[in-house]
Amino acid sequence: MGARRGEADEVVSAPGSAVDEPAVRERARAIPEAAVARLAVYLRVLSGMAEQSVTTVSSEELSAAAGVNSAKLRKDLSYIGSYGTRGVGYEVEVLVGQIERILGLTRKHSVCVVGIGNLGHALANYGGFPGRGFPVSALFDVDEDLIGVPVGGILVDHIEDIPRVCAEREVSIGVIATPPPAAQGVCDRLVSAGVQCILNFAPVVLQVPDHVEVRKVDLAVEMQILSFHVARRADEAAYADEGGMVVPG
Amino acid sequence: MGARRGEADEVVSAPGSAVDEPAVRERARAIPEAAVARLAVYLRVLSGMAEQSVTTVSSEELSAAAGVNSAKLRKDLSYIGSYGTRGVGYEVEVLVGQIERILGLTRKHSVCVVGIGNLGHALANYGGFPGRGFPVSALFDVDEDLIGVPVGGILVDHIEDIPRVCAEREVSIGVIATPPPAAQGVCDRLVSAGVQCILNFAPVVLQVPDHVEVRKVDLAVEMQILSFHVARRADEAAYADEGGMVVPG
DNA sequence: AGTCGCTTGTGAACGGATGCACAAAGTCGC
DNA sequence: GCGACTTTGTGCATCCGTTCACAAGCGACT
Numbered sequence A, B: 001m002g003a004r005r006g007e008a009d010e011v012v013s014a015p016g017s018a019v020d021e022p023a024v025r026e027r028a029r030a031i032p033e034a035a036v037a038r039l040a041v042y043l044r045v046l047s048g049m050a051e052q053s054v055t056t057v058s059s060e061e062l063s064a065a066a067g068v069n070s071a072k073l074r075k076d077l078s079y080i081g082s083y084g085t086r087g088v089g090y091e092v093e094v095l096v097g098q099i100e101r102i103l104g105l106t107r108k109h110s111v112c113v114v115g116i117g118n119l120g121h122a123l124a125n126y127g128g129f130p131g132r133g134f135p136v137s138a139l140f141d142v143d144e145d146l147i148g149v150p151v152g153g154i155l156v157d158h159i160e161d162i163p164r165v166c167a168e169r170e171v172s173i174g175v176i177a178t179p180p181p182a183a184q185g186v187c188d189r190l191v192s193a194g195v196q197c198i199l200n201f202a203p204v205v206l207q208v209p210d211h212v213e214v215r216k217v218d219l220a221v222e223m224q225i226l227s228f229h230v231a232r233r234a235d236e237a238a239y240a241d242e243g244g245m246v247v248p249g
Numbered sequence C: 001a002g003t004c005g006c007t008t009g010t011g012a013a014c015g016g017a018t019g020c021a022c023a024a025a026g027t028c029g030c
Numbered sequence D: 001g002c003g004a005c006t007t008t009g010t011g012c013a014t015c016c017g018t019t020c021a022c023a024a025g026c027g028a029c030t
Helices: A033-051 A059-066 A070-080 A092-102 A118-125 A159-168 A180-192 A219-242 B022-026 B033-051 B059-066 B070-080 B092-102 B118-125 B159-168 B180-192 B219-242
Strands: A089-091 A110-114 A136-141 A154-158 A171-176 A197-200 A213-216 B089-091 B110-114 B136-141 B154-158 B171-176 B197-200 B213-216
Touching: A033 A059, A033 A070, A033 A092, A033 B219, A059 A070, A059 A089, A070 A092, A089 A092, A110 A118, A110 A159, A110 A180, A118 A136, A118 B118, A136 A159, A154 A159, A159 A171, A159 A180, A171 A180, A171 B219, A180 A197, A197 B219, A213 B219, A219 B033, A219 B171, A219 B197, A219 B213, B033 B059, B033 B070, B033 B092, B059 B070, B059 B089, B070 B092, B089 B092, B110 B118, B110 B159, B110 B180, B118 B136, B136 B159, B154 B159, B159 B171, B159 B180, B171 B180, B180 B197
Parallel strands: A110 A136, A110 A171, A136 A154, A171 A197, A197 A213, B110 B136, B110 B171, B136 B154, B171 B197, B197 B213
Antiparallel strands: none
């Protein structure tokens, strides 16, 4: 992902001289993407614990609840600082606060949803967003029958108004839930409206400038990955049946 | 090089006695998970090309359309065999067929959706599934008002009937779109019904036996990852402005 | 045929993430 | 205060996936 930026033919110096790495570069922001995803999961688990008045948790307990191994959990947490107490564990409240800080959840992020079909409706009504600091503050579609209609308490605007409305409501995250052919156009509008992060549900590869972050959720791809595993299982079963496996003893 | 799958316990003979291992070679289904996900994307792009009567494509073109670099694309394709022609490229039809074969799409996979709320509705009506070999053939909920009601052409059954209905309709993939508290219970029912692959939209870490494959799609997590990037950007901008760094302890 | 240009397929280097194993650092009981 | 015990935080080895770079292979053109 974001590792590579800038123009290609810039840096390359001849090997041999001046190889001194400018140690200046790295700031603490070097959290692996995979770890960020897991931090979000830990946060959810921790929030649940906090609600049940759990005050302290060990890496072992938390990792079990999050479905990872404890060493990985500790390493992930170490990326954001040392907030544990050796011999005791982590204070739930502290961890929640720190993870929220790192994930940028102390600020609210306004979200807009584009494409108010089945999925768009579901997203607009999805309780998980506002509850976790992501107020859905704008909805867009092209269908004239939908414009002005409230969905989940928000009035639907026309796609043409994306730049104006997004600016007014300070939208920082755009969610695309349109049919595939419309996705790129919507994406371009969002980008020109200054939205820098996009969550794309349309089965399309979006072209965006370097400074825009895109994550995609493709249901068909997920299903196909599962299909692959179904097939692999079937193969393995057949293979085992045929006696390819040497069973000792 | 084929690093083998994790099965490991194979009979390892002395390095000198190199016997040919035809069965094992055929067994070399060691395709990285990440590559599988990309294959699904290539397949979508290729299908689009086929519809536009494109017959041949180079790794450069295809990789651009799929948003990856060409070396990675070639390596991904090499996992499934050598179906390209040097100096020319790949035949679209051939590639489509081979990827479908590897992903197990030559067989239909019946899907059931559990939890017919907003998201469940969206999934039941989602056109992308049946169009790609994933007929939704069963729906479940607990709400008595929904039982027997057709959604997307399928009647909703009660969750209690999961074992019977899934068996009857040979469901191989279960999709969980229930509220979080219900998810684990539903998951257990699916597992006991023999479903081996689960796509989980509930923000919960599911506990399943080893032989069951779970993929999760967590919208809140996706949003939080984006939030992290928003925050990181803001930090970078601030850092660039100040030109210095003081990290408070 | 021979050669030239193009594209695939892949060995090997690289880098990032994972898991292990242990020292450091704290608590608890006495 | 001290020693035993617990749990964190991390250096290190390992593994997996990505990227590079190039030989091998194919078609086209002379």
